[in-house]
Amino acid sequence: MRLIRKIYQSFIDKPFKEGMVLNGRYVVLNIIGAGSYGIVYLCNDLKTEENRVVKQLRPSKRRNKKEIGLFENETSVLGRLNHPNMPSLYEAFSDNEYFFYVMSFIEGDNLEDLIFFKKKTFNERESLLILDQLLELVDYLHKKDIYHQDLRIPNILLKNNEPFLIDFGLSKKGATAAPIQSPASSLQKKQEGILEMKQQDYYDLGEILLYLLYTTYSSKNKKALPWTEELSLEMQTVYLLKRLLGINKHYTDISEISADLHAALKANEKAHSP
Incomplete structure (x- = not known):
């Protein structure tokens, strides 16, 4: 059962390729992380020409209420932060039932x-x-x-x-x-x-x-x-x-x-x- 789930996830959770434009604004540069419920991309913002981090809820999790709740909680927490040593939330959006949020890129x-x-x-x-x-x-x-x-x-x-x-x-x-x-x-x-x-x-x-x-x-x-x-x-x-x-x-x-x-x-x- 676990093997079947992994195969399903590997098929469903294919990350976006370099050059893909998300929400008509964020150009994917590369993948900088992948966790149990999210895929993290380094993107370039076409409007500001600055680099941003875009986190996507794994497609295999998008119908899981618990995982959606975790994703929304993280977005909510980031929205309350205003500190130079922590990421800033810019926006959250969904596209074809895919969930994303955008935050500042901290280089280091x-x-x-x-x-x-x-x-x-x-x-x-x-x-x-x-x-x-x-x-x-x-x-x-x-x-x-x-x-x-x-x-x-x-x-x-x-x-x-x-x-x-x-x-x-x-x-x-x-x-x-x-x-x-x-x-x-x-x-x-x-x-x-x-x-x-x-x-x-x-x-x-x-x-x-x-x-x-x-x-x-x-x-x-x-x-x-x-x-x-x-x-x-x-x-x-x-x-x-x-x-x-x-x-x-x-x-x-x-x-x-x-x-x-x-x-x-x-x-x-x-x-x-x-």
Whole structure:
């Protein structure tokens, strides 16, 4: 059954070829990504002569209410963003029951390619500084009641050593404004759900920090050891990581993370000052 589904999808989900014009405006230059429910194209906007990113819901998913819902949710989230380090939504359109949306093109290498293919390294201070910038982006989202839920190194672009956040396909919107008539238990569940989404983003930030820190690690042991033994880090950085990853008490607020992050930066600066 799974094989039949894959064959069906490969037949139905043929991407548009280079030169194809979408919505009478966007010329396909190439495919820059393909996920479980979307195909992403780099296009040239004939009206502005600027490059844009056009995301298409896979044709095989266009009659699936859940997948359409995810696509519409992502479009809705992007429409609420107004940040220079995140994509801007220009428009959404449909053509012959194909669904698309158009967003800004952010040029840069994602962290996954930088780390694994270009072998870029980040020392402890550089890693903490990137986390500091990412924390500002996540804080912006959380203040808008948006939770990314997919903070991973492929979804972070680096341009001039500045991180940009992309791919909001799994993002969720919270419910901070509960109706007055809501029962206390219902309000409590909403608050617990929001805290859980926050902590998922915090955990993901911890994993990103680990990826960055491991870029300077050279294994001398045949046996893999826990990161606490493999990495030589300042005590404050270890404390920060343990809380982000939930090994120690979970963070509940970004201000807590920011305070510990700046303590780690200060300790690192002191340790390496002449």
